[in-house]
Amino acid sequence: MSGSEPSADRLDYVEWADRLRDGELLGQECAECGHTTAAPKAACAQCGSRTIATVTLPTTGTVHSETTIAVAPEGFEGEYQVAVVRLGDAKILGRIDDTVDIGDRVSFTDVVTADDHPAPVFTPV
């Protein structure tokens, strides 16, 4: 094993974003320690292993932290809430449809695109 060759299963941002636009949340699960991330990375964020597999994340999770964006980017109206949502072992930043508090259960329901970058939208369940 060289340890430096890119895995054939390597998830890149373009594929991650394409699948998100299609309504699927992809993450990566480390074969060494089992840590799951919600965004494409070259190595495990927890142990540094490059033996990571692409997985489909759960679509329902829990609000880990939240904040309200008072000044919306161009093309968006008014205030909106964003939250870091815990999906199993993975955490992902998404937009909130409605309002939530930390610990609330939310479901992945939509995708919003800003500056050509898609982001998941979560709705309280």
Ligand SMILES: [Zn+2]
């Ligand atoms: Zn790991």
